[in-house]
Amino acid sequence: MDKMDQDLLAALTRDGRASLSDLAALLGVSRATVRTRIDKMQARGDIAGFTVLTKADLAQAAVRGLMMLAISGPGAERVRRRLVGLIAVQAVHSTNGKWDLIVELGTETLEELDRVLFDIRRMEGVETSETSLLLTTQTGARRR
Template sequence: MDDTDQALISALRHDARASLSDLAAGLGVSRTTVRSRIERLQRSGDIVGFSVVLKGDAARDPVRGLMMLGIEGRGTDRILRQLGGQSAVRATHTTNGRWDIIVEIGAPTLEEFDRVLSQIRRMDGIVSSETSLLLSTRKSAGRDG
């Protein structure tokens, strides 16, 4: 994955419904390039889908974040089961690259969010983590490619 792919993914994370023309203009490449790169990233499994965030989801969880986890050895399945038992865990994703698991977390307060992070960090087999708070979620309506 090169810098253009990374920039394309970043643009899609910001607005997954952006038109090919808008994406191409923002990246300084042609529409054909954008289309072929999206298709290639989907075929390779780097992009596995697109999602919608509902206003109700954001209202339920005023504090949301992504926690990336590095797992020691072969403990991924066990840790995924433990994460599944956490009420604040909205989704778990296995991934490639630097992090083994990405955890979507939602909580009513920063204090509760911090408590959940502490619980997860203490799980046996987690050797590293990085967490990013989700500050805002933007989706555009009515655009097509």
């Protein structure tokens, strides 16, 4: 998977209903190129399907946490791709400093969160992790 495929996959992850024209404009390529690349990613299994998010899907999970990950070697991008495919993962942030990735998690139970944490820790390339549960959240005014 090259950089264009990764950019296309990221765009589709953000908006799975984006038109070929919009994706082509975003990536600076033709609609035919976008269509061909999507077809190839589906054939390889990089894209397993498309889904719909409902209003309920966007509601806050009962149990939320932040998992900070240190990745060994050059595997951060591979780990990030695996993480964004997990249902409990709400966002993956790359960062500088001690941690390579910060993962926002949301589950309905502590037991479910525990299983997700275990699965993430077992991923190839994950060297160490630290997880904090989110107890309360306050948001500031949104900028326009």
